[in-house]
Amino acid sequence: MMFVSPAYAQAAAAGGGSFGALEQFLPLILIFVVFYFLLIRPQQKKMKQHKEMLGQLRRGDRVLTAGGIIGTVNKLINDTEVSVEIAEGVRVRVLRTTITEVMSKTEPVAADKAPATADKAKDDKSDAEPAADK
Incomplete structure (x- = not known):
């Protein structure tokens, strides 16, 4: 005599097949989104700067x-x-990509300021000419 009763497999719940697949990949998608915003995006921003x-x-x-x-x-x-001068008279050639930081910037070239003064002088002359006609 056998005291063990036969066990039958239960039928799987009939659910939406596509939703089930999405449900399985949802954690992976969420991990990718978190990685994008915490790692990839800030790194791209830093490279652009x-x-x-x-x-x-x-x-x-x-x-x-x-x-x-x-x-x-x-x-x-x-x-x-x-070409970077590291001491007086000592110049080395370096790749631009090895420059990690600009510690101090120089002033813009004086040529940028020259046209502004020339325009101002021109305006002064145009103001002075009508006064001479009066």
Whole structure:
């Protein structure tokens, strides 16, 4: 005599097949969204700011390299290289991408200020001419 009764498998609940698949992938999707906002997006923002900073480099800027060397930009050689003076008369060529920080910026070129003064002088002359006619 057998005292064990036979066990029958129960039928799976009939649910929406597509919703079940979405339900399974929902945790993975949420993890990706969290990673995007906490890791990927801030890193992209930082890279964009670094690229902007490198694009605005000019002669006379005091910079810090990735190797910890502080120097002054002597010459912008090309799109990828910069000549940096690290001591009096000592110049090294470094890749732009190794510049991690611009410690101090130089003043804009005086040529930018010259047209403004020329325009002002021109305005002064135009104001003075009608007075002479009176």
